[in-house]
Structure formats: C-alpha cells, structure tokens
Amino acid sequence: MSSLSDGLQFPIDPATQKSSSSNVGKEIVAEALSTVDNQTAKQVLNEKNWRKNYPIYFKALVENGIKSVNHPITIAKQGLHKAQHSFDFFRHGQRYSLKDVMNVPITEHIQTITLKGHAQTQPEWFVPYHGQNLKGAALLKQIQVWEDTGIIESSHAQALREAIAHPEWFDLSDRTMVLFGAGSEAGPLTWLSQWKANIIAIDLPNERVWERILKTIQGGNATLYAPSFGKIDDVQNIQELKTKLGANLLTQIPEITQWLCDNPHKLDLASIAYLDGEKHVRVSMAMDSIMSHISEQKPDSSLMYMCTPTDVYAVPKEVIYGATEKNQQRSKLETLLSKSIATVSMQHFFQNNDQQLIHSDNGQAYGIADCLVVEQGPNYALAKRIQQWRATLARHEGQHVSINIAPSTTTHSVTKNPLLKAAFNGASLFNVEAFHPETTNAIMAALWIHDLRNPDSVSNPKTTMLHPLELMMEGANHGGLWRVAYLARTALPFAAIYGFATDKLPIKKVFKKLKK
Structure with missing residues (x-):
C-alpha cells in the first residue's frame, strides 16, 4: 500500500495506522448500491474475501442499473460522492480531503512549452493489421469480418464505416486534446500527431517517456503543449526538453487543474493514464478530480474514456441471443468435455454464461456480459x-462524453502477467481476438474522432438513448468476449493452457477438430 507522502493517498486507519484499498473499495461500492439495493450494500461491507468475491458486487451494480433508467444516475452520483470523500491529499505534511483539493495553495505555476511537428503531410487514417495497413475497401472488408464473427458490435462497425466515409473529420487543427497519461501504450498520441491536433500532453517527468513523446510530435504535423516547472533555454532541443517536461497527476492536481483552466480553448479531456494495483485507483481519482473541476469552469469541455473488455456490462439482448446461439452450436465433443470438466470442478470451470434478460422500466430488456477476470483485481475494477460513473453522470448533465470498450490488447501492462499473456495467446480457442497495440490504437483513436465529429453519436447528449447504460453498449469492440459461450473467467485457465501449449506444441489442429 501507499506510504504517507505528498499527493493523493488512501486514508490511514487510525486504529492500524495502515491504509486499505479493499476497505475503501467496499465502502464506495456499498454506497453506490445503498439506495437501489440496500441488502446487497450491507453484504458488500460484510464481505470477508473481497479479493476473490468482488465480481459478485460489480455485477450487482450493473444488474441494479439495468432495472430502472434512473438507477445508473443514482449509482454514479453516490459512488462518486463517496469516492471524493474517501481519499486524502497531502502536501508538506498537511492533510486535505480530496474534495477540497482545489483549496490547496499552488506553490509553483506550470509553464507551457510549445513544439510543432516538422511534417507537412495531410491527415490520413488506416488500420495496421497483420502486417498490412488496411484502408478503403480492404478495411471495409475486415470490418465486415469482425462484425460477422462477433468480434465487434454493429454500432462499432458502423462508426468505423462513418470514419472511412468522412476523411475530413481527421483534420484536428480545430481541436485542443488533453491526454492524461500521454505516453500510454494504448493511447492515441501517435495518431493525433499525424492529424494536426493541438495536443496537451500530461505524463510523469520521465526522460524515456518524454523522449518518445517529443520524437512522435516532431515526426508528425501536430502541435504539442507540454508542462514544465523549470526554465528551458532551447525548446527545440529534445535532449534538454526531455529532462524538464512533465507533471505528476498524483501530487500536482491543483497545478495541473489551474493550468488547464487557464487555457483559452475548448478542451477534449482524455482519461487514459494507467498505473498498477492500488495506484490505478488513485490516478483514476486524480484524473476524475481534475476533469470534474475543469468541466465546472469550462462546461463545453468533452470527456473521453476507454473501457476494458474484461469488465461487467449491460448489453443489448441481441448479444445474449448470440451467446446462446454459440452455446448451442458447440460440437458434441466440446459440449461433453466442457460439461464433464464443469461437473468435476464443481462449476469452477466452463460455467455457462448468464443468458437471462433483465427487464427495465423503459420497456426494454437487456442482458449482462460478465467478463471480469478475477486476477486483475478489485482495484482495477474500481x-x-x-x-464509467463519471461518464454516465456527465452525459446525463449535458456534457459530450466519448466512452468506448476497447478490445483486449497485448500491451506490456497486460502481457507482463504470464496468465493473461497466455490466455490472450489462446483466446482464439473461444473465438476471441486479442489485438496488437498498433491495431487498437488506430481503431480507438478513430472512434474518438467519430464521437467528436458525428452529431448522431450517443456521445452527444442531444442524441436520444433509451437507457443511460447504452452509452457503454454503443461502439463496443470487446474482441468477441461478450459472445463467448462460457463465463469468461471460468474458461480463462484453458485459454491459458492452450496459449502456453501453442507456443511449444503443434496442437492447433487438434483443437480445431475438437470444435467441429
């Protein structure tokens, strides 16, 4: 757990003099559920094995959210309110509640360093995929394949087709785009740098990260605005710049917020920073604090988030029908083997996907795609x-919000976990596709632009939705996880075994026969 130091921290329990991310997580989820399902909220607080059983309660958030069009707003308001009151911010030994972080005295003002790209090229979009740069007819064909095989939802496919049909959307010289965690491997920096964007990049003071950011900008046609707390003699010298740029989202919340509020332009704010373990919760709260304060001061700002496919979501009933169909289409051998393993393991493995529909008070029925992976942990889920809560609430309050599910991607942060790496390698066993980072980056960057440019996108608060949770349903690229015949986490060990084995043994043909 985090030590008592400057910046955003989990609170210290006076009795133990330690902080507990589990206790805070339980309290936030319980508060989010308290009005819509008080009994489950009490169970959350009494849960003794949060690390193992947290998926039960995250599913309850979605299940209760579906039942009424008002519930997602109630859940989001209460969850965020509790979260804002659950963290501390320290500076020079002084403790502040995170909700009061903007009252922290600003000791240093951020200087803006500007760097323009050298390229004169016009904006262009394509999708790197299996060694080819797909565009035009070739890209349309691949989009159709992904849609037909259930890798992406139809709304995602349609958004990509719209992007192909509107190349003028990709000239971003009229947009000022803020990237929190600009150096993120799964982020859109590379593409924005080729689309004439005005990019405000925020990342830790780290020479390696900033050298990559600076070289990316120099090689493109965009303009970079970077934070610095020190004087820089030569703003064209990358070797000097990389040592003096950067701002810390965890320790410099007031400074970053003020710097961005002082920017005269309309801002598109992208929450893409990632850290491991409990730090991920803290950096998410830091970004949320900054973005919510900016939104109050600059209400025309837009928000952007990328969701993980390994989460639990409300889904259209067509997804449930598709998963049911896949279940019914299994070969006799696969059905027999999976049932036998499920029985022997007492339903720990190859548990059937939940195929029940939940009726909402809007007259519609929705399903649940529970793709949570226990190994990723409750901090990641929180x-x-x-x-998601901020996106739901902000759009409800009239703000433009782009939030899309990105596919499972073989980034370093994922593949450094041996189990997840092997599972992704073996995902094809269950008709799931894990994308390479360059493919995901191209697709998700284009989807963000679609959401900003297309007035009919659900990102636009003027576009009618039947249910607030449809914001996450639309545009989903889950890589096929939503339509797997089994509860994803109960099939994960076998995908991992298959992934390990295919690296060592010629067994793909055997498994293909099994599936026929």
Whole structure:
C-alpha cells in the first residue's frame, strides 16, 4: 500500500495506522448500491474475501442499473460522492480531503512549452493489421469480418464505416486534446500527431517517456503543449526538453487543474493514464478530480474514456441471443468435455454464461456480459468503474462524453502477467481476438474522432438513448468476449493452457477438430 507522502493517498486507519484499498473499495461500492439495493450494500461491507468475491458486487451494480433508467444516475452520483470523500491529499505534511483539493495553495505555476511537428503531410487514417495497413475497401472488408464473427458490435462497425466515409473529420487543427497519461501504450498520441491536433500532453517527468513523446510530435504535423516547472533555454532541443517536461497527476492536481483552466480553448479531456494495483485507483481519482473541476469552469469541455473488455456490462439482448446461439452450436465433443470438466470442478470451470434478460422500466430488456477476470483485481475494477460513473453522470448533465470498450490488447501492462499473456495467446480457442497495440490504437483513436465529429453519436447528449447504460453498449469492440459461450473467467485457465501449449506444441489442429 501507499506510504504517507505528498499527493493523493488512501486514508490511514487510525486504529492500524495502515491504509486499505479493499476497505475503501467496499465502502464506495456499498454506497453506490445503498439506495437501489440496500441488502446487497450491507453484504458488500460484510464481505470477508473481497479479493476473490468482488465480481459478485460489480455485477450487482450493473444488474441494479439495468432495472430502472434512473438507477445508473443514482449509482454514479453516490459512488462518486463517496469516492471524493474517501481519499486524502497531502502536501508538506498537511492533510486535505480530496474534495477540497482545489483549496490547496499552488506553490509553483506550470509553464507551457510549445513544439510543432516538422511534417507537412495531410491527415490520413488506416488500420495496421497483420502486417498490412488496411484502408478503403480492404478495411471495409475486415470490418465486415469482425462484425460477422462477433468480434465487434454493429454500432462499432458502423462508426468505423462513418470514419472511412468522412476523411475530413481527421483534420484536428480545430481541436485542443488533453491526454492524461500521454505516453500510454494504448493511447492515441501517435495518431493525433499525424492529424494536426493541438495536443496537451500530461505524463510523469520521465526522460524515456518524454523522449518518445517529443520524437512522435516532431515526426508528425501536430502541435504539442507540454508542462514544465523549470526554465528551458532551447525548446527545440529534445535532449534538454526531455529532462524538464512533465507533471505528476498524483501530487500536482491543483497545478495541473489551474493550468488547464487557464487555457483559452475548448478542451477534449482524455482519461487514459494507467498505473498498477492500488495506484490505478488513485490516478483514476486524480484524473476524475481534475476533469470534474475543469468541466465546472469550462462546461463545453468533452470527456473521453476507454473501457476494458474484461469488465461487467449491460448489453443489448441481441448479444445474449448470440451467446446462446454459440452455446448451442458447440460440437458434441466440446459440449461433453466442457460439461464433464464443469461437473468435476464443481462449476469452477466452463460455467455457462448468464443468458437471462433483465427487464427495465423503459420497456426494454437487456442482458449482462460478465467478463471480469478475477486476477486483475478489485482495484482495477474500481478504477474503471469510477470512469464509467463519471461518464454516465456527465452525459446525463449535458456534457459530450466519448466512452468506448476497447478490445483486449497485448500491451506490456497486460502481457507482463504470464496468465493473461497466455490466455490472450489462446483466446482464439473461444473465438476471441486479442489485438496488437498498433491495431487498437488506430481503431480507438478513430472512434474518438467519430464521437467528436458525428452529431448522431450517443456521445452527444442531444442524441436520444433509451437507457443511460447504452452509452457503454454503443461502439463496443470487446474482441468477441461478450459472445463467448462460457463465463469468461471460468474458461480463462484453458485459454491459458492452450496459449502456453501453442507456443511449444503443434496442437492447433487438434483443437480445431475438437470444435467441429
């Protein structure tokens, strides 16, 4: 756990003199549920094995959210309110509640360093995929394949087709785009740097990270605005710049917020920073604090989030029908083997996906795609849920919000976990596709632009939705996880075994026969 030091921290328990991310997580989820399902909220607080059983309660958030069009707003308001009151911010030994962070005296003002790209090229979009740069007819064909095989939802496919049909959307010289965690491997920096964007990049003071950011900008046609707390003699010298740029989202919340509020332009704010473990919750709260304060001062700002496919979501009933169909289309051998393993393991493995529909008070029925992976942990789930809550509430209050589910991607932060790496390698066993970072980056960057440019996108608060949770349903690229015949986490060990084995043994043909 985090030590008592400057910046955003989990609170210290006076009795133990330690902080507990589990206790804070339980309290936030319980508060979010308290009005819509008080009994489950009490169970959350009494849960003894949060690390193992947290998926039960995150699913309850979605299940209760579906039942009424008002519930997602209530859940989001209460969850965010509790979260804002659950963290501390320290500076020079002085403790502040995170909700009061903007009262912290600003000791240093951020200087803006400007760097323009050298390229004269016009904006262009394509999708790197299996060694090819797909565009035009070739890209349309691949989009159709992904849609037909259930890798992406139809709304995602349609958004990509719209992007192909509107190349003029990609000239971003009229947009000022703020990237929190600009150096993120799954982020859109590379593409924005080729689309004439005005990019405000925020990342830690780290020479390696900033050298990559600076070289990316120099090689493109965009303009970079970077934070610095020190004097820089030569703003064209990358070797000097990389040592003096950067701002810390965890320790410099007031300074970053003020710097961005002082910017005269309309801002598109992208929450893409990632840190491991409990730090992910803290950086999510830091970004949320900054973005909510900016939104109050600059209400025309837009918000952007990327969701993980390994979470639990409300889904259209068509997804449930698709998962049911996949279940019914299994070969006799696969059905027999999976049932046998499920029985022997007492339903720990190959548990059937929940195919029940839940009726909402809007007259519609929705399903649940529970793709949570226990190994990723409750901190990861909470960090992403906080972002969904903010997106839901901000759009409800009239703000433009782009939030889309990105596919499972073989980034370093994922593949450094051996189990997840092997599972992604073996995902094809269950008709799931894990994307390479360059493919995901291209797709998700284009989807963000679609959401900003297309007035009919659900990101636009003027576009009618039947249910607030449809904001996350639209535009989903889950890589096929929503339509897997089994509860994803109960099939994960076998995908991992398959992934390990395919690296060592020629067994793909055997498994293909099994699936026929």
